[in-house]
Amino acid sequence: MSQENRLKSCFQTLGDQQRTALIPFITAGDPLADASVDIMHALVDAGADVIELGIPFSDPMADGPVIQLASERAIERGVSLHTVLQDVHNFRQNNQKTPVILMGYLNPLYRMGFTQFAQSAAAVGVDGVLIVDSPPEESVVLESLLVEAGISMIRLVAPTTTVERMQLIAAEATGFIYYVALKGITGAGEGANSDAESSQRINTMRELTGLPVAAGFGIKNAESAAEWARLADAVVIGSALVTRLAECKNIEQAYEVVKSFLAPIRIAMDNVTK
């Protein structure tokens, strides 16, 4: 199945069932260098529809302390963009269905070379790429290479995004739109509150693009996930999961954490009437 179709069919199926996609985020290589693939399978078993895999970067400007520290630990363990791609390759040996999105910052991709990155990512079965510090204005080359390789460049929309920018972003968007649920960094504060303004922005992006909209940043538990599931087509849970995984000493513990943390979130989201 081609990359774009994996995302498309995932959201198609969920839409037919009137369910919201659960997208857990993990930092590749944390809490263990070689456990990411097992954790990815665990995420799917626990109800994940799409997996967001973080590429560790030394200077993650948009991330809060949880993901900063996870990235630092992963880099110390020798994790790099190369090993992240290898993880996706290994994951695909046993899972051809669940879309995988890579999330990170531009410099590691720039160092590898955009052409090589796009080709390798397509070859291992990456479905989408979200680069936090690469807005549409600076993404022309990377985006065209990714699209050519059949990979979506996932676009962010923030609470500060103007209507003009929403149109600019919508013009090139593929895969889904990622709505940043709070003004701030990942995992911040008391968490994100869904409000009328968010609802309006999510609807606008849906109308402009015809694409599903995911909400993320600051969504921490079953309650807030359910709240956002009312508005969005997908909910991303990152820092709250990474915090719990950080304490795991082995894959068995990680498996338990994933199961016990995601199960109530999955149930709460599935109980939302769309």
Next chain:
Amino acid sequence: MFDLGIRPDVSGHFGEYGGKYVSETLMAALDDLNKAWQKLRKDPEFLSEFDNDLSFYVGRPSPLYHAKRLSEKIGGAQILLKREDLNHTGAHKINNTVGQALLARYLGKNRVIAETGAGQHGVASATVAARLGMQCVVYMGEVDIHRQAINVYRMRLLGAEVRSVTSGSATLKDALNEAMRDWVTNVDSTYYIIGTVAGPHPYPQLVRDFNSVIGREARRQVQAQFGRLPDALVACVGGGSNAIGLFHPFVDDTEVPMYGVEAAGRGLESGQHAAPLTTGRVGVLHGNKSYLMDDDNGQILHTHSVSAGLDYPGVGPEHSWLKDSGRAEYVAIDDKEALHAFHLLTRTEGILPALESSHAVAYACKLAASMSADKLVLVNLSGRGDKDVHTVAELEGIQL
């Protein structure tokens, strides 16, 4: 008046360098800032208020001083010092913060944040915040807080809150990350005073515009005092604001060579340095594309320099453009050479230079030695060394 040249272009690029590599949350704020700046940089009222502050608050113009004893001692070209160390707060940094504070007020922001390495930009930001009655938070790496204790206390005296940054290498680059995170979170209420010619567009342009007063004055002064342009310009480069401030008004004087001096730390071959233009390659960091220091996986490297203000793995995009175009040349001076120049200038001229500026002095001496006595080497003495007295004493095993 500012140079209204075409660099950067409307999208904020110097050739392939610069740009706006930031998260979507900041794009609207940068657009607002850019609109305001493109208007204000040509607004006579704004510019005259800025000039007024430079004269009566900063104490400009700063003198261009002929360092005769130093020149004699070196035995080559005449060394001229642009005395930015005599500015209020002791460095060129105040030129920029005075300007950005006016800009913050224009945008209706009452809270300012800043990152700082050596603490000079933090002090300069805290100073203008105190003057305009604004709340001020300064992010500073834990390592730098230790080595620049006096500046930390100065900022606190001025009413600023200094927040210690422990992530990464706990130096300037990490302070910048943390300031960006604050800005993303408080973007409605907060103005981010970036201290160097890096960061996303329009910062490299506006910080340059505010610091270009250095080069405009120097150009006028050297012509008035010597009847001609100098034979070389020398300035140290961390992020590159004092160097751009000196270089920019001379860019079209192609007969005047320009030398940017990076920190070679413990030696370029040791890997423990902060010389991205001399040894690095192009990448993306802190909102812009420019030369930087990273490993083969694209992770930003930890840097080393005896001077906190040069201890930064990136550099402003205009410097990358000047390097590639061949208009400026970039060289490196190590810790030992800088310390030697620190003592030399202090003993021959009674001027205690900042360790950052000591790098420029060291290279200027090398350069002057290779030139005849009728040549002029103009050095930007970007800051004074009072803040570095403890560092120097510690390095030399002296307990104060």
